[in-house]
Amino acid sequence: GDSVTQMEGPVTLSEEAFLTINCTYTATGYPSLFWYVQYPGEGLQLLLKATKADDKGSNKGFEATYRKETTSFHLEKGSVQVSDSAVYFCALSGYGNKLVFGAGTILRVKS
Amino acid sequence: NAGVMQNPRHLVRRRGQEARLRCSPMKGHSHVYWYRQLPEEGLKFMVYLQKENIIDESGMPKERFSAEFPKEGPSILRIQQVVRGDSAAYFCASSPQEGGGYTFGSGTRLTVV
Numbered sequence: 001g002d003s004v005t006q007m008e009g010p011v012t013l014s015e016e017a018f019l020t021i022n023c024t025y026t027a028t029g030y031p032s033l034f035w036y037v038q039y040p041g042e043g044l045q046l047l048l049k050a051t052k053a054d055d056k057g058s059n060k061g062f063e064a065t066y067r068k069e070t071t072s073f074h075l076e077k078g079s080v081q082v083s084d085s086a087v088y089f090c091a092l093s094g095y096g097n098k099l100v101f102g103a104g105t106i107l108r109v110k111s
Numbered sequence: 112n113a114g115v116m117q118n119p120r121h122l123v124r125r126r127g128q129e130a131r132l133r134c135s136p137m138k139g140h141s142h143v144y145w146y147r148q149l150p151e152e153g154l155k156f157m158v159y160l161q162k163e164n165i166i167d168e169s170g171m172p173k174e175r176f177s178a179e180f181p182k183e184g185p186s187i188l189r190i191q192q193v194v195r196g197d198s199a200a201y202f203c204a205s206s207p208q209e210g211g212g213y214t215f216g217s218g219t220r221l222t223v224v
Binding site: 004036041042043044045046049089097098099100101102103 | 115117142152153154155156206213216
């Protein structure tokens with residue numbers, strides 16, 4: 001079945017450091033890919049998405065490129081802030097519009 | 112423009128009681144999805160509903176769990192005879208059509224004592 005694998009956390013960075021969170025997927029067909037962010041005690045917010053190969057999703061300085069050849073959708077940001085501390089989930093839209101999530105990666109940014 | 116509203120935010124139940132979780136989708140959204148997040152895990156799909164119809168319940172446990180989305184009113188996720196293993200965060204999401212982008216609610220955190 002469809003699955004998503006994310007790098008394990010927590011990831012701890014200093015403010016203004018470069019961020020990469022790896023995400024790879026297994027799916028039949030051509031799913032859409034997403035990154036969601038969850039702040040403490042809150043629900044998930046869509047951060048960015050890409051719907052086809054080579055698309056780049058971007059938002060709030062974050063970006064990720066849909067790489068069909070490596071089945072990857074790595075999240076990057078050039079300069080993180082303390083306010084970016086959260087849990088980040090990679091997901092794909094599988095059969096029947098269900099979202100399949102990775103286990104999540106905790107990001108901690110220190111000032 | 113209210114988002115997806117879930118209530119209650121926190122729910123404590125004793126083992127054997129019933130838990131009812133409510134979800135009001137965004138205005139204009141007719142598709143509702145329920146997900147469960149166990150501690151330190153990602154979200155797992157439970158059920159997908161449209162008004163008065165269950166479209167996909169492949170992620171629902173076979174016993175004690177049920178869901179509905181009536182013509183009027185919120186979607187309800189019902190857990191009968193709760194056990195400690197049901198303790199989790201339950202998230203609802205809605206979309207305007209199949210394949211449309213999801214909007215998630217803030218979740219209901221169920222604790223079974």
